[in-house]
Structure formats: structure tokens, C-alpha cells
Amino acid sequence: MSNKEVRIGVFVCHCGTNIGGVIDCPALTEYARTLPHVVFAQDNLYTCSEAGLAQIKKGIEEYNLNRVIVASCSPRTHEPLFRATCQEAGVNPYYFHFVNIRDQCSWVHMNEPEKATEKAKDLIRMGVARAFYLQALEKNQVDIDPRALVIGGGIAGMTVALNLANRGFPVKLIERKDRLGGLLNDLNKVFPTLDDATKLLEIKDQVLEHKNITVFTSTMIKDVEGYVGNYNITITKGDEEEQFKVGAIIIATGAEVLEPEGLFGYDGKKVITQLQLEKILKEKTLDAKNVVMIQCTGARTDERPYCSGICCMVALKNAQLIKELNPDAQITILYRDILTPGTEYEKFYRDTRAKGILFLKYSPDRPPYVEEDHVRVLNQFIQKEVQIPADLVVLSTPLVAYEDSKNLAQLLKVPREANGFFLEAHVKLRPVDFATDGVFICGCAHWPKDINDTISQALGAASRASTILAHRTLEVEGAVARVNEELCVGCGICMKLCPYDAIARTEDGLAHVREVVCKGCGLCGASCPEQAITILHFTNDQILAQIKVLMEGE
């Protein structure tokens, strides 16, 4: 706190009759004048009007005020206005304190004017007590690097990269394999259009040729340091290392298809996965008349409780393609539930049925049994086991998270859910963000999804990332946490608790708040065992001062 004498001005608002009709505003103003350090108090009909704001400025000037209190509506609506007025008159906006005597007083005690006035007096006394301890704070600016890092070169990553690059942002695109394209490289045709997968892969050339995109294949992320707008990235390609800076990071690492070891006699020859079938169909080497597909292989189990979402459509698509290739083929799809939401997909399902493909529901309690040249399964309708001839059994296995997504999660300090997929900040409100600013998610790394959803989400992630990259600087909120390094013992509790990863360890092992990331929630301060963290603008002094004066006047 500065040594300057504290000079508080209190402005009591009538808000027409909203406050003045219940609370005795002149008496409240009179009362404010009796409080310590209050050198000026005034009541106005509307403090937020031009005239009211002019009165605040005049008060500041004439009485040399260095703290301003307005008792009126709610800081949630009017604090920015009064703060700006203070600033215009040369008073730091953080020297402003709001007392809510309308929304939380006159409006809720309309029939008890005396008690409401009494309450308002208490609230003003508390406000004055806090105002004494207010500190001037600055809003700093932090530069933002306009480049983006996209991790993963599948359809998700390529879409993000291309979209950001077209908006003018330089993009570094990292792919762990030796070529772009991801899972799409292994696909034959895509549903529901039955276009060649290669058609979608045309985007690859655009990515490779784009002047704003640098592609790194066979490359891994080694280290990530920094925070929103200012990440230092280290990548490795073979023995070589490279470092660069970016402002935002998009995770688009995708997922892999479960290899169904030990399930339904999987051997990769006569019992194969849908992905292996894609290859056969692509090469047009299919040699099977009777085909049985088993849905939910290794999915929706205790070990892997989720639905992979895409396998129903994959099976329907491949069944149609086989039928096209060989109209005499007998195809049976053994399923638990068919998931084909939306107009297009449901139509695709009906079309598939119409093409003579058989659907038979099985129960997970009585799963199908694969034998030499047939599959045995309980037909639930007739409650009788049936044998279905099979030259080829195709297992629809789910997409699973990459084993090493854990490493990436740790590097970027973002969470994963129980199945290893990345977890967004809020399932509905922030579907492509992480709680940590500056990092975004899209595609199957987030959850198994089809190409349509992946592209939509990738465009969303690119858009979200550009809201950061488009700014040259980021304004840092003044009311943040600050560590007293004299008191900090480096226990790390605050770093663990911070929902935004805003607290880093210094070289001396102590806690350091990256103010640009801090949201000022105060969790760290309230929890620090050594009380080494001050929550600016909501300091213990400020809060305890309000508590201290609360019972005065009783």
C-alpha cells in the first residue's frame, strides 16, 4: 500500500426510486461521512448517468480522492463503467469498490425500509473498510506469437493446418509417421457418399504446397514449455532436434483401431478387422461368398465401456461394397445395437437392409462363436442357436486412444478421460477447448468420430485457436495471484490445484504465477500451506477488514 493518505469518496445512488424509494439515501450518505478516511460523500439520482459520472470526476478532482465507492446496483453490470470513470479521472481502476444496495438490498427488502437502510449502512461500512486496503494494479500486455502448432497429420490435423494457414497464420504441422493422411491412407471408400478415400486425401497436396505450412513427418514432440501465446516447442526427427515458438497448440493425434487379439478367433486371414477388409476391397482381391460381421468386438465391455460410434456405419458401408462387387454374396451383420443417427445415416442403414444384407441381434451374454466354416449364434427371436456359413469373418473393432497419448497430455498439461481420450474443458460449452488457455483438441484424439464430425471439429478448433492468434497482445488481468518467494517452500500444492496450470516452478524450485494464464480465482491462495500467495484485489487484508467492521453498530 502506498504511504499516501487514503482519501475515500462515497457516491450513493438513488437509482430513481429503485433504491431511494426504499432506502434512506440521504441518511446513508450522512452515515458514510462519519466513516474513517471518507472525505467526501454524495447522493445522486442516477450515478451511472452522464451527470452522475461527472460528479464522480468532480469529486475526485476537488477532494483529491484516491479511493472511490459507488453504492448502487451490481458490479456484475456496472463495475466496468465506474472503473473507467475513475481511470479517466486519474484514479487507478482497482481503487474502485462497488457496494450492492439495489439488487441485493432495496429490491429484496422492499417492505422493510428501515432494516434495508440498516443493512445498507453495514454494507457501506464494509466497503469503506475494504477500500482502505485496495491496491493499485496494472494490466500488463503480453505478446502473442502468431504461429500455431498442429500435432497430428491426419484429416483432423490437415484440416486445422489448412484452415489456419488460409487465415494467414503460419502453421507447424507435426506427424509421427513418414507421410500425412493418418488412418485415411488405409481406407477404401468413405460413408455415406462411397467416395474414394483418396479423394479426401487431395487436401494433402494443398497442405504440402501451402506457403504458410511447414510439415514435419517422422517427427515427435520432445518438450513443450510456456503458456498461451508463448510456447517453446522442441521436436525431434531421428537424431535431429529443432526448436521454435508458437502461440497456440492443436492436438489432432487421432486414435488407432483395436487389434482384437484373442477375440472371435482373430487371425488376420479368415477372421479379420474392418480395417483389413478395407485393404482387400481396395485391392479388389476379395474371395468370399459368405461373410459374417461381428459388431462391438472389444467395445462396450467392462474394459472398454464406450461406443466407438463409427463401426456401425463402417460395417454397413463395407457390406454394401461387397454386395456391389459380388451380388451373390451372403452377408450377415451380428450386432448389439445399430447406431446410425441423422437423416443420411439412417437412410444408409435402410438402403443396406434393402440390398439383402441380413441383420441379427446378439446378446453380449451369449456372444457369437466362430468355428471353421460357420458362426454359431443365438437367434434371440426364436431363442434357438443358428449356424451361419462363413468364408470370412469381419470384426468391427473400436478406435482406441494411443498408448502414448499420456505423454502428450503430460507435456501439454491437459487431462484425459478414463479411456485415454483427451478431455475438453466443458462437454457442451467449450467442446474444443482445454481448461488451459491456448491448447485445443479435435478429431479422434478427443473421442472416436467419423470424418464429417472430425472435419467440423477441426474447423472449430482452428477457429478457436485463431481467436488467440489474431491478437498481437493479450491483456493480463490485474487481479491475479502473486507468490511471496520469501514464504514459498516449493511444496507444489498450488501447481497441482491450479485449474489453468498457471503456476510454474522457478529454477529455485519455488512457485511462480504466470500472470497471463492466471484467472484470479484464488484457489491457490486459500490453499497454500505457507500462506505465501496473495490474491490481488481479494487479499486477506481486504476481506478480513470487511469482516472486522461487520458487527460495529450492533
Added chain:
Amino acid sequence: MEFKPKILGFLCNWCSYAGADLAGVSRIQYPPSLRVIRVMCSGRVEPIFVIRALENGLDGVIVMGCHLGDCHYIDGNYEAVNKFKMLQKLLNPIGLGDRIRLEWVSASEGVRFGQVITEFTEHIKSLGPSPLREKEANQQLLEELEAIARVVEDFRLRALVARKRKITEEGNVYEKIIPEENYEELLEDAMNAEVIRSKIYLNLQIGPLSVKELSKRLNLDSASVLKHIVTLRQQGKVALDRIEGLTPYYIAIKV
């Protein structure tokens, strides 16, 4: 004279404070008992704030935040729960646990805000005025509260509570996950020990005392008093003052 309860409310900016504003906009009427301190998150509320409020004679204290899962700061309110639970356990033995409350009110629950305040005010009315409105007559209670105040500001319980989610969900430093009930036991033991140590310290701040005198004052057996004295000496909080005959006298080290 009619008892007019005075209640302090800590309202998080995003949900409860907004809910309180909505109650106003909707002209919901509730008793004029509440005085509000706005904080950004219910997780910001330090236990010492609540204790100082009670010490000052507030009849009740209510901490209000976003519903679990809806915290503006993702999970700050879970920490509020942990802190509140500890606080209530500390305050129950001295009869003040019933005067504090933790409630969730969202920004759209203006009606509920009014209901919560009305209900809590009625509850406080049924309890009567806080005994600490009359400080002189309740010195003993004040001392007990001061002992608790020291405990919630001390490293051990703060660390234990702040680490709760980590050690019950992710595991301790040995990567061992401590089940919730074991954690509660652990916390309870720590609380009991810390409150006693705090009382010993406060007594020794007034002047040197022997273990026997202390055990009489605190109504505890000498063996456990001695055990705590040993710990307090290790922590550098208590020192040997003198030995009279065969009886050692201890004194608090002022920090």
C-alpha cells in the same frame, strides 16, 4: 428485544452472486439478515475468514458457490467442500458447527437464493444469537476458537486438505491411493492433535507451565500432553523454560 440475526455470506462472483442479483431483479423478498462479501470463487474462502466472522459475533456464516460440476473455475468448489468439511469438524465440538453452511446457487436460481437465505435465517433464529456477541461472558469459547484459528492457518491441516483430492484420487508420493474413509480418519487424527497442540501453545504463551499444570487446564492425561510438548519442541514452537526441582516448565516461542 427482537433477535435480528446477522449472517455473513461469501458469494462466488459467477453463480451465487449472480443468483443473488437475480433474486433482486425478480423482487424475491427474503430477510434482511445477510451481509455479502463477494469473492471470485467459493474455493477462495479461507477457513480463517469464517472463524474471524464467528469470533466477531456473527450469528451465522454461509459460503455459496456454483453447483458441483458447474464451477466457473472448473473445480474450485470441490476445494470449497473440503475446506468447509474440515471447518465444520473443527467447530462442531465447540458448538459453532451448526452456524456455518455451504450451499450451491446458480446464476439462474434467484428463487432458490431467497429460499436458502430465508431458511438459513430461520435456522439461526432457532439457535438464538451467537454466544460471541457477548465476548466477556464467553472467554472460554473465544480461547477455543483462537486455538482453531491457529490450526487452520498452520501448515499441516492446510496441506492435508489441499492435497485431499490428489491423495484420494491419484495417490500420495508413493503413488498409493488412500481411500476416502481412511483419509477422513487421517484428517480427524491430525485435527484433534493440532487443536490440542494449538491450545498448549496458547497456554504457554501466557507464561511457563509444567506438564501437570497443562494437563489439568486442558483436561487431558499427562502422557499425551507430554507427547505433544515433544512434537512442539521439535517444531521449534515450544522451549524448556526452567526446571524446578524435578519438574520442567515449558514456554511458547513467539514467532
